[in-house]
Amino acid sequence: MRVLIGNHIDPAIRDRGDLRAWTQRLLWFAQDGDLIVLCDVPDPRFLAYVTALTGVDPASLHVLITPPGRFGGRLLDPDSLTSHQFLDAAREALTASDTRQVEEVFALWPSASVALFAAALGLADRFPGAAFVAQSGGELGNNKAAFRALAAGAGVPIAPGAVCRSASEAIDATSTLLSTAGAVVVKQAHNGAGVGNQLLVRDSMLAVDHVGARHLHHLDPGPDAIDVYWQERWDWASGEGRFPVVVEEFTPNATSLYSEHYAADTGTRPTEMGTLLYVCRRLSHQIVPLRDVDDKVRAQLLDGGTRLAETWRALGYRGHLSADAIATPDGRVLFTEVNAQVSGSLHIYQVIAHRIVDTSALPERSVVEYHVPPTWSVPDADTFFAALTELGCAWDANNRTGVIVSMPIVPLQPGLAQFVFCLAYATEADRQTVWERLDARFATVPASAYSASDHVGTPVHFAS
Amino acid sequence: MRVLIGNHIDPAIRDRGDLRAWTQRLLWFAQDGDLIVLCDVPDPRFLAYVTALTGVDPASLHVLITPPGRFGGRLLDPDSLTSHQFLDAAREALTASDTRQVEEVFALWPSASVALFAAALGLADRFPGAAFVAQSGGELGNNKAAFRALAAGAGVPIAPGAVCRSASEAIDATSTLLSTAGAVVVKQAHNGAGVGNQLLVRDSMLAVDHVGARHLHHLDPGPDAIDVYWQERWDWASGEGRFPVVVEEFTPNATSLYSEHYAADTGTRPTEMGTLLYVCRRLSHQIVPLRDVDDKVRAQLLDGGTRLAETWRALGYRGHLSADAIATPDGRVLFTEVNAQVSGSLHIYQVIAHRIVDTSALPERSVVEYHVPPTWSVPDADTFFAALTELGCAWDANNRTGVIVSMPIVPLQPGLAQFVFCLAYATEADRQTVWERLDARFATVPASAYSASDHVGTPVHFAS
Numbered sequence: 050m051r052v053l054i055g056n057h058i059d060p061a062i063r064d065r066g067d068l069r070a071w072t073q074r075l076l077w078f079a080q081d082g083d084l085i086v087l088c089d090v091p092d093p094r095f096l097a098y099v100t101a102l103t104g105v106d107p108a109s110l111h112v113l114i115t116p117p118g119r120f121g122g123r124l125l126d127p128d129s130l131t132s133h134q135f136l137d138a139a140r141e142a143l144t145a146s147d148t149r150q151v152e153e154v155f156a157l158w159p160s161a162s163v164a165l166f167a168a169a170l171g172l173a174d175r176f177p178g179a180a181f182v183a184q185s186g187g188e189l190g191n192n193k194a195a196f197r198a199l200a201a202g203a204g205v206p207i208a209p210g211a212v213c214r215s216a217s218e219a220i221d222a223t224s225t226l227l228s229t230a231g232a233v234v235v236k237q238a239h240n241g242a243g244v245g246n247q248l249l250v251r252d253s254m255l256a257v258d259h260v261g262a263r264h265l266h267h268l269d270p271g272p273d274a275i276d277v278y279w280q281e282r283w284d285w286a287s288g289e290g291r292f293p294v295v296v297e298e299f300t301p302n303a304t305s306l307y308s309e310h311y312a313a314d315t316g317t318r319p320t321e322m323g324t325l326l327y328v329c330r331r332l333s334h335q336i337v338p339l340r341d342v343d344d345k346v347r348a349q350l351l352d353g354g355t356r357l358a359e360t361w362r363a364l365g366y367r368g369h370l371s372a373d374a375i376a377t378p379d380g381r382v383l384f385t386e387v388n389a390q391v392s393g394s395l396h397i398y399q400v401i402a403h404r405i406v407d408t409s410a411l412p413e414r415s416v417v418e419y420h421v422p423p424t425w426s427v428p429d430a431d432t433f434f435a436a437l438t439e440l441g442c443a444w445d446a447n448n449r450t451g452v453i454v455s456m457p458i459v460p461l462q463p464g465l466a467q468f469v470f471c472l473a474y475a476t477e478a479d480r481q482t483v484w485e486r487l488d489a490r491f492a493t494v495p496a497s498a499y500s501a502s503d504h505v506g507t508p509v510h511f512a513s
Numbered sequence: 514m515r516v517l518i519g520n521h522i523d524p525a526i527r528d529r530g531d532l533r534a535w536t537q538r539l540l541w542f543a544q545d546g547d548l549i550v551l552c553d554v555p556d557p558r559f560l561a562y563v564t565a566l567t568g569v570d571p572a573s574l575h576v577l578i579t580p581p582g583r584f585g586g587r588l589l590d591p592d593s594l595t596s597h598q599f600l601d602a603a604r605e606a607l608t609a610s611d612t613r614q615v616e617e618v619f620a621l622w623p624s625a626s627v628a629l630f631a632a633a634l635g636l637a638d639r640f641p642g643a644a645f646v647a648q649s650g651g652e653l654g655n656n657k658a659a660f661r662a663l664a665a666g667a668g669v670p671i672a673p674g675a676v677c678r679s680a681s682e683a684i685d686a687t688s689t690l691l692s693t694a695g696a697v698v699v700k701q702a703h704n705g706a707g708v709g710n711q712l713l714v715r716d717s718m719l720a721v722d723h724v725g726a727r728h729l730h731h732l733d734p735g736p737d738a739i740d741v742y743w744q745e746r747w748d749w750a751s752g753e754g755r756f757p758v759v760v761e762e763f764t765p766n767a768t769s770l771y772s773e774h775y776a777a778d779t780g781t782r783p784t785e786m787g788t789l790l791y792v793c794r795r796l797s798h799q800i801v802p803l804r805d806v807d808d809k810v811r812a813q814l815l816d817g818g819t820r821l822a823e824t825w826r827a828l829g830y831r832g833h834l835s836a837d838a839i840a841t842p843d844g845r846v847l848f849t850e851v852n853a854q855v856s857g858s859l860h861i862y863q864v865i866a867h868r869i870v871d872t873s874a875l876p877e878r879s880v881v882e883y884h885v886p887p888t889w890s891v892p893d894a895d896t897f898f899a900a901l902t903e904l905g906c907a908w909d910a911n912n913r914t915g916v917i918v919s920m921p922i923v924p925l926q927p928g929l930a931q932f933v934f935c936l937a938y939a940t941e942a943d944r945q946t947v948w949e950r951l952d953a954r955f956a957t958v959p960a961s962a963y964s965a966s967d968h969v970g971t972p973v974h975f976a977s
Contacts, residue, residue: 061678128685161675178666185676185757186662189653198650202642202829211625212649214525221592291754293649363827365666 127162181365190389210297308354591626645829654853674761772818
């Protein structure tokens with residue numbers, strides 16, 4: 050059996066709002082007999098739904114809830130994981146099965162608190178990369194600024210740009226890049242799904258909305274525009290000086306790809322590739338496996354991803370990681386970040402695509418995971434599941450097509466449930482048809498009702 | 514020929530005061546025909562002195578001074594290095610010799626500005642590790658917090674401790690360590706020679722003065738003492754939140770050692786080992802080579818240093834690095850930091866000990882480099898050199914013993930020159946005898962006149 054921990058990036062690095070629903074994706078990884086650690090009681094309907102699909106006996110799972118801690122249970126407080134109270138509960142839970150039977154401690158995010166937790170239970174040797182993680186290696190391995198240095202060191206292609214430690218350095222880097230490019234992307238070291246990115250545009254033709262940059266800023270034409278921008282945004286970009294800031298040349302019309310890998314003591318291996326799609330500068334959906342991509346692009350993605358995985362292995366990181374990249378219109382692959390954590394893709398490909406849908410079997414199937422868009426109004430799970438049946442797009446195991454909801458549907462406000470769901474499909478036309486049916490049913494919020502920069506429904510934002 | 518750059522840690526990472534004299538140690542590395550870049554005109558007497566000892570023709574050297582920049586020439590402003598004005602001057606200087614003849618760009622600190630400078634001159638391929646350094650790899654490679662994660666990942670022994678990103682994490686780590694240890698060391702991520710370290714003592718028997726921690730704090734016996742300490746010191750330790758903070762168990766009665774290595778594209782090689790000695794919690798002197806040390810300690814130092822060098826090579830760093838460690842009274846070697854830069858030791862061993870003194874020849878010689886202690890009052894270079902002759906301890910090339918002054922003697926205040934000087938000697942008794950003679954001559958400042966925490970004479974503090 051394993052100990053699975055539904056945590057997330059440490060609050061001391063990045064402050065999240067409420068991840069109770071999102072961290073329940075942990076349940077996709079559960080196997081018979083596992084001990085599941087969550088910050089809140091899982092949605093019973095979702096637990097039953099997931100285990101029915103994965104073939105796990107829900108009665109065999111032992112679910113432990115951490116004390117509410119500083120975040121009232123909305124987040125998993127790292128201190129709660131190592132509190133005497135919780136360690137006693139974990140020891141008691143493990144007594145039944147004997148700690149020697151624990152095969153692995155598996156956490157969504159490589160927090161030092163997990164290393165402390167594992168050590169306190171005598172399981173440090175069962176937590177891959179424990180020594181590195183115990184010394185805050187998780188921060189290092191997930192920092193977009195450190196990424197640029199490590200990628201450059203590994204000879205992996207990245208976009209022209211710089212890592213800045215002061216507004217003055219950011220002004221210099223921005224000026225240099227904008228002397229030849231029409232736009233730059235400003236990136237916080239720690240954020241996800243484009244929420245920490247701002248597209249800074251001098252050429253307004255580049256103010257596009259299919260990119261992973263939630264925020265958009267048009268530079269004034271004046272000579273002081275760059276200085277003024279950084280006076281206003283340095284504190285935001287750097288977390289008030291806490292972290293370095295990435296300033297990168299923006300590549301128009303690129304597609305977003307990723308290559309996931311597993312770093313073990315003995316070496317690394319690629320696990321899956323996929324593509325991310327942005328609508329209105331918001332992560333809209335991702336598709337696995339990666340199909341219909343040029344062989345040369347695929348080879349570059351695999352090669353760069355493998356080299357990055359090997360570098361992360363040399364750092365001391367062990368576990369799953371995602372190497373994210375863009376493919377330019379002229380066929381070059383430029384890497385953008387590494388997420389050394391259980392990304393928002395692992396449950397999609399490892400469990401849903403590979404095990405449930407079996408995307409390697411014939412006839413060919415692909416899996417897309419959609420974010421419920423801000424234009425939809427889904428009141429609750431009953432309504433959504435009823436619509437799936439009514440519209441003929443519920444999951445059909447025989448045909449290996451249809452919708453699999455991948456996190457609990459929990460309305461945060463009346464009428465406004467934000468969640469992600471997968472769709473297994475045969476062709477792009479099929480995918481489009483199902484999407485349009487669902488969109489016709491649920492899109493009742495006018496697009497003008499929200500801004501692309503708005504933070505709608507915190508739980509659905511990817512940790513990756 | 515080579516381009517040698519007398520820079521130092523980027524001011525955006527660590528603010529230094531005045532390094533004009535200290536960065537002139539660059540002159541030890543000069544060879545015939547080199548282009549030397551400094552932030553201020555070098556002391557002509559020191560230039561003549563160094564080149565006479567290294568056998569370099571001073572007329573063959575081309576010295577370029579960077580524009581004064583934001584620091585009035587007291588520091589080498591990274592922006593000055595890449596200003597149009599300076600790049601034009603560098604191009605002109607290189608035209609005479611043809612850039613194809615430039616074998617290497619060599620900088621004291623791996624600043625992104627050096628990578629930009631090299632790229633602007635078409636010399637990026639002559640600057641080892643340019644790609645990594647261009648993306649601020651220098652910060653990563655010299656960060657004491659990142660060190661702990663990387664060392665743990667490489668399986669290299671470190672003291673028990675933690676890397677903290679908030680006062681709350683620091684309180685937890687301090688409480689845990691002090692439940693079994695009598696003292697902890699608090700370390701800023703970026704500082705040197707113990708100036709960024711504070712020894713935090715619960716057991717007053719451990720308030721010792723031979724350690725590399727300039728600052729000392731006695732914890733009150735009360736239950737809130739740790740909280741109170743961190744409320745007061747978190748901003749200092751973290752640079753107002755800019756960097757993580759290391760909290761480590763203090764090991765009493767340890768000795769400080771280092772193993773230096775060179776990381777090349779083809780592999781790494783050890784270059785020298787030495788020992789550092791602290792007096793009144795201030796770096797007093799260092800000795801090369803490492804003699805009279807237990808074989809097991811030497812083997813651990815070489816093994817750990819080599820593994821760290823290989824990890825830094827995997828990061829993408831190229832060049833000299835120092836792996837610093839302590840040897841505990843029971844014979845364990847625990848590593849404390851890596852300095853991925855030209856340390857304050859390289860000129861001592863590579864040039865003075867290996868080339869001038871030849872410590873590998875017989876009869877056996879060692880080299881110590883002393884910091885002029887705060888109890889000494891040396892008015893100027895003339896007085897010091899006259900005293901060396903008078904006291905019979907001037908450098909004697911035939912006997913391979915005596916004093917070699919390793920940086921310019923420039924009084925910052927009347928009667929108060931702060932500098933470092935080497936002494937080549939045969940036996941420990943000889944070393945002690947010379948030291949006592951010099952101390953008797955120059956120690957006129959009562960020890961009570963300064964505090965161990967005081968910053969006396971900024972230029973003499975090690976960058977390493």
